Amino acid sequence: MDVMKEESFGPIVGIMKVFSDEEALALMNDSPYGLTASIWTNAEKNPASEKAFLSLADGLETGTVFLNRCDYLDPALAWTGAKDSGRGVSLSKFGK
Numbered sequence: 001m002d003v004m005k006e007e008s009f010g011p012i013v014g015i016m017k018v019f020s021d022e023e024a025l026a027l028m029n030d031s032p033y034g035l036t037a038s039i040w041t042n043a044e045k046n047p048a049s050e051k052a053f054l055s056l057a058d059g060l061e062t063g064t065v066f067l068n069r070c071d072y073l074d075p076a077l078a079w080t081g082a083k084d085s086g087r088g089v090s091l092s093k094f095g096k
Helices: 021-028 047-059
Strands: 037-038 062-065
Touching: 021 047, 037 047, 047 062
Parallel strands: 037 062
Antiparallel strands: none
């Protein structure tokens, strides 16, 4: 699906069924872009789910990873990109 590989700016969310965390990670990294990623879990109620989130987040080729939200801008948080999404940091003392 194009929406899963293009750098689309919303409001749009691509949802795809996967059969394992490994498949999900491979599909999420199968893009030339890497601005942000969002992983949805029941981490608040399930420690195993939180552990799975942390494992997936460590393997993502993206600048910013969100847990249970799509986007959140805060002046105290840096916003970074990876791959063809650009290099550098905005919304922080390191940005331009």
